[in-house]
Amino acid sequence: MADLSTNFVGIKSPNPFWLASAPPTDKEYNVRRAYEAGWGGVVWKTLGLDPHIVNVNGPRYGVVYGADRRVLGINNIELITDRPLDVNLREIKAVKRDYPDRAMVVSLMVPCEEWAWKEILPKVEETGADGIELNFGCPHGMSERGMGAAVGQVPEYIEMVTRWCKANTRMPVLVKLTPNITDVRYPARAAHAGGADAVSLINTISSITSVNLDTMSPEPSIDGKGSHGGYCGAAVKPIALNMVAEIARDRETAGLPISGIGGITTWRDAAEFLSLGAGSVQVCTAAMVYGFGIVKELKAGLSDWMDEKGYTSVDQVTGRAVPNVTDWQYLNLNYVTKARIDQDACIKCGRCYAACEDTSHQAISMSPDRVFEVIDEECVACNLCVDVCPVEDCITMEELQPGMTDLRTGKVVEAEYANWTTHPNNPSAKAAE
Amino acid sequence: MKTTPRTSGVQAGRLSAKALAENFQDLHAPFDDHEAMVAADRCYFCYDAPCIAACPTAIDIPLFIRQIQAGHPNGAAKTIFEQNILGGMCARVCPTETLCEEACVREAAEGKPVQIGRLQRFATDGLMSSGVHPFTRSEATGKRIAVVGAGPAGLACAHRLAMKGHEVVIFDGRSKPGGLNEFGIASYKSVDNFAQSEVEWLMKIGGISLRTGERLGGSLTLEALRAEYDAVFLAIGLAGVNALRAEGEDCENVLDAVDFIADLRQTGNLSSLPVGRNVVVIGGGMTAVDAAVQSKLLGADQVTIVYRRGQDGMSASRYEQDLATSKGVRLVFNAQPLAVHGNGTVREVEFEYTESAGGTLTGTGETFRLAADQVFKAIGQTLEGAPEGLALDGNKIAVTGPGRTSEAGVWAGGDCAAGGNDLTVTAVAEGRDAAMDIHAQLMG
Structure with missing residues (x-):
């Protein structure tokens, strides 16, 4: 039987399926249940400095349906964690202690100043987490405050912040990229130049899912008004696959480890991300729609397919299709x-x-x-x-x-x-x- | 003693009022919004779709289904009504399994067609229940047209003529309009007085007046109508019933199935309708199935349909046959009635097995008897009361093109006219097309 375990930039996990930084990973309760269900790792929902942010108190999600109300895509206007930093850190430490074999990556987003990163990094390190993921992708709410996608859209900032992090922690640094740019190779090259151990992509795509034609408000509607949100789910997979492949085959970033994200719903989607260069994959929307139980299908499907094809380890799949992506x-x-x-x-x-x-x-x-x-x-x-x-x-x-x-x-x-x-x-x- | 299905003779109240109410509720529950969306999504929007060609009224089925799927069911209803103003009733009574749904490519591919009939009902019910009538009349033409018969053909013709700006008077011999929609369809296919609601909704177009209790051969003559009106459309249906021509046919409780079906539709109290313990229905069409199934639903213990030809010869579709057997009706094929036995009241019916060779049916000489407290004859209806002077084709009024009879200014359509297939939807098409021809002639 194929060995699904991975060692991704030093972060070990029993399988390549991680839950992406998002509501499914925002507290101890969820993450324990995810690990019990069989997920190989999580990227803890993005931490920020206190005072913690607040979320809207109305709907946070918009949706695009296919037939029979099948969810094809969701967008969200939720921000990073809205709980105090020390609560999150305490929970991360407790979970990691109890599940040492699972990957625990912590997503971070603090102001674009070195002191802020110097302040938070040691605290995260102290939890025993395996790595950090820099959230340079979030397209709503935080970007207007000079964080998230506002950093991810400026390659120089990406390089600068990545360098600060590498200088101030021993943990592997993953840089999460926003798709809300014209050519993903530039931010990827910047992360690489800053010393990133890996990039993860894609974050969500700026979007308005629908307009309520009675109230003339975009959805999700907060008191008659809407704001652009981040689109994700099966609908964004083709965009994500291309961006992953672009980085995998770019001469400057070739070999840079990639954690693939974007609409992964079945084992086949995951295998496709791996084949185009991903060394691990992250899942969010599918888990939000169907629950943590889907990981059983993801693992079994990938394992059986690898057996059928004679692949014995995940790294044999990673990048296998990259030579066939051409101009x-x-x-x-x-x-x-x-x-x-x-x-x-x-x-x-x-x-x-x-x-x-x-x-x-x-x-x-x-x-x-x-x-x-x-x-x-x-x-x-x-x-x-x-x-x-x-x-x-x-x-x-x-x-x-x-x-x-x-x-x-x-x-x-x-x-x-x-x-x-x-x-x-x-x-x-x-x-x- | 309590009356039950096994109580002898012909009895009312074999089942509880509650059981009767359940038995006679809607055969197919209407789709809710989500079911309709899921069902609509299965349509492939075929090019030059076979379902349209299979619909006698040529409704643009893929278009209306797409309109449902796009969240615009009232638009879907309008697409349907443009071709078939009685699309609501047709959605209930059409044998879709031999029309649009048989032609559906998904029937060929998977044996599961798009549920066109139920989708049509979803769309039409929605618009009709909102009380909106989606059409308006053209400028008044000053022409007056008499329509004789307020069944599907007459109503469709009248509506189209009214839309074109003509004044229409519909005459009908019965006390209520609707024709077979009101009197000739199994109750579980048209619940909640739908036929009358549909007529009321149709009449909202304006320009149509209805005169009941007037029939040809009674207060009306064709000559008088031709003299008074610019055109006449005859949609008088088939008022006569074929006889068994079997010995003892005049025994008590040997009845016409069409009367039984009409009584079921008109009653306000199903518990008051008598039905036999052993019922025998003779015939092979929809009338036979409707009578047999409803006998069973009323509480008859044993119900048997006996048809003189083989199963494939039955004009009731296989779907209708399966409906009958699912309700506990037994189907007997290849047997013809020889005699009705009984001492004034029917007790048994004697049949002879048949075989067909070269298209002719002959008795084999082997006979059997079925116990019967009640016999329903459902071996076809015939034209009755057709005006003198109109050429006939076989036993029906001869027509050419869109319903033109041998007399100038007189059109005919529906079951009374030659060439159709005795379906509601065909009658609607004939009425509509005759209206267009009348309009063209009057305005040409």
Whole structure:
């Protein structure tokens, strides 16, 4: 059976599944129950200096539903811990003492001045915590006070604060990155330059989930007004995966350990984050929707999949897909596919036809008796028909083998790899010499 | 002694009032908001959707379901009513399993179609219960049209004509409008006096007046109507009932199923309706199923439907057959009635097994008898009281195109007209289409 235990920048945990810094990890009671349920670690909800902040007393969450009220995404306007610092520290110490094998990382957010970090770091160290995570990501409430995303959006600040922390504690330093920037590589490079042991990402995405059209207030509505909140959950996973991959394959940050966060809901999501470079993963929304029990599915699913694939440890999975993430210009233009419709599986809904005819390349024909067929002369292999087909594997993309003719272009498919950098239509193409 | 299902003869009050009330409640509870959203989400919004083609009134089903899913059920209702003003009743009585839901691609894929009928009911109930009538009339044309028969065809025709700005008078021989919607549908398919509420709601369009107790052959003649009105639409249904042509048919308690069904709908007290301990229903259509199931629900001990052909020949859908058997009705196929036995009052019915070869049905000579305190005949209705002079096609009024009869200025639709399939929804389509044709001719 695969060994799920991890040693992430010196932080050991029996499995790679940590609960992210958020309401699930905001006090001893929850964290004990999380550990009992089987979570490998937690990132304790962000601590700040006293006097502790306050939260709103109305709704803190907005939601986006899929079918049957399935939660696809949640946004929140909750701030960091609203309990006194010493209460949190006492609880962290007690829990860590009782669960020495579990990862205990403490999230921190204090003003952007060195004295503040010097003041809080020894107190955290004293709890026996395994590491700290710098919350440079929170997009609401704290950023207006010059903390959270306000720091995370300025690479120079990230580097500076990271350096202070490295200088003032022996604990590993994880820097949590905000996605509310244009290019995540810059903050990642700054964290790296400051000496960060790892980055964790993504934090939540600035968002308004919905507007109440009767009151004209954004949701969640506090007395008729709303504020942008941080979006998370399954809906943000594609954005997070890309940011993780961008850092994993960036020359300057390659090899920098990553704790992957963002919409991880099933073991498969977790495996995808690992494959793109994460060494541990953090989960929040799925636990908030379904409870701590999901960790059983996460662990069992990852373990069985690793067994099936012959991976014996998590580090064998980490980064496995990174070499296959490339820039568009390097994609093989001689790779030609055509859509194929399995007539036995087809239920004749016509969605492929509508999608192709109305919005793509008019490459599917429809007969009076509702037989849908691909017109190879028109099919550009966009894949939209596959995506909209409600029947799995009814439409597939078939690769044209070298020597076959692409009826759309009239060209014979070549075996050789060829990309845009050498394409004759590319004004900056370099002729092969 | 207390009356029970096993009390002999024909008796009222076989079940407690409470049991009767439960038995005759809504066959399918209406969807609540969340159920409707979940059901709506299953629709694939098919291109050129097969369900639309399968609907006699061609409702844009994917559109209305998408409107429900988008949180706009009143918009969904309007989409339905634009094509079928009796969409509320059709949502209750349509054999969707042989129409839209049979054509649904998810029926082909999974054997579980989108629940189109129940979604239609969700949408239409919502708008109707708000009391809003979603249509307004065009400018008055000054034309007056007589509609004979206030059933589905007549009501649909009248509504469309009123929308187009015409003045309409509907005549109906009964004391209430609705036709088969009011008198011919099993009670558990149309609870809470829905048929009358629907007529009242439909009439809110304005421009329609209703005159009950007037029928052709009674106070009305086609000549007089043609003279007084710019056009006439005949939607007189099928008032006659086919005879068994079996010996002893005139025994007491050998009844027409349609009368039994009408009595059930009109009664205010189910405990007062008598039903036999042993009931035999003869026929293979919806009327047979409605009569048999309701006999059982009233407390009959043994109820048997006997149909002269095989199961596949039954015009009642397999779904309706399953409903009957689930209520405890026994189905017997390939048997035709030979004689009704009894000393003035029916005691037994004698049947002969049949076999069909080359389309003709012949008796095998083998017979059996079923005990019967009550027999319901449900072997079809016939046209009765059609005006002299109108060409017939078989036993119905001959029509061409959208309901044009052999007489100029006279249209016909619904069950009385040739070519339909005796479904409510088809009658609605015919009434609507005839109205459009009348409008085009009068205004052309």
